[in-house]
Amino acid sequence: MAADVLALVEARLSSALGESDARAGVTFLGAERIEVLRFLDTREDATPLVRYATLGMSAAPMADPSAFLADPVEGPRAELVLSVRAGRADTDKVLRPLAVLAASPQVEGVVIAPGASLDVGEPLWPGAPFTSVLVAEPGGLVETLDLDPPLDPVAFLPLLPMTPHEAAWKRVHGAQALQEKWLAHGTDLRDPLRGSVPLD
Template sequence: MADVLPLVEARLRSALGEPDARAAVTFLGTDRIEVLRFQEGDIVRYATLGMSAQPMTDPTAMLADPVKGPRVELVLSVRAGLADTDKVLRPLAVLAASPQVEGVVVAPGASLDVGDPLWPGAPFTSVLVAEPGGLVEDLELDAPMDPVRFLPLLPMTPNEAAWKRVHGAQALQERWLNHGTDLRDPRRASVPLG
């Protein structure tokens, strides 16, 4: 079985360019997670590397399948220079380790919460997992392995996260769209939810 991570890193590089920084975090009982930083103009992108090494397993399954199951990496895009967003590396690694630590399957529409600001002074403690396919194309792997999907993360304020729990991810995304919300602004205020 091919090692997935070199293929994933190659896909990230072909889509986003050369990373200008990388950090590695290892949590007790988990595989190492790296976070790569890419800058293009005034946009900084942070991408996890390591989450897709193993397929995510349904927590109700009796046995974890070592080959089949969804594989993902996370991508966060923010405007550069407006906040100390490089401190997001550890929170991102925590989110990327959550399938191994908590047995969750990360999929579009899910909310992921780190419980603390994503970076110093950030108005966000959680993210909405968005649909893949826009920025980094899925990486097909040899059968029977599932492809690696690159899921964008959209930071949410606590009010937005609470509203999303009641009304759903689609409704929150429509509200952002209708109000012209700049989801890459690391200092943005909550969208009007009245």
């Protein structure tokens, strides 16, 4: 069943983002293999975008950490998607941090949902001003994938890199307030070298 789900997930990613031009897999103790696919998007403007999407997180539903037994069938499923401007930083090194985040529901029993902060404890790539990401609402870039009942749909959750200052501010004021700050200042959230947004 998991293999069937992942085949459908990969097909949805390809239909939304084009064919991947690279992929890497990481296996963690106590977790299934997580792959990260890379897609190059040259359609939007003069600066190409590179998108990274996990594949493997949705093989099993995310379980409520307070539940005594994890339901092997029902529960939220998701994959993670990160978009950055290509050629400005060595962002391909984000593959392992992304795989770590995607494995966390299996390894740590957490449920990843919009509004959450995920911290990898180190720069997302060499020289990155970010060690954490904000999980945004799904459905924009890659449409949610419906699976046959009783399986829950697979949501594709965009990740927005946060500077440590932004992450600390978000903990106090909330995800919505931080996103409003970004919007008000016209922050380019895809710039892999951007600085922190001005925060009062």
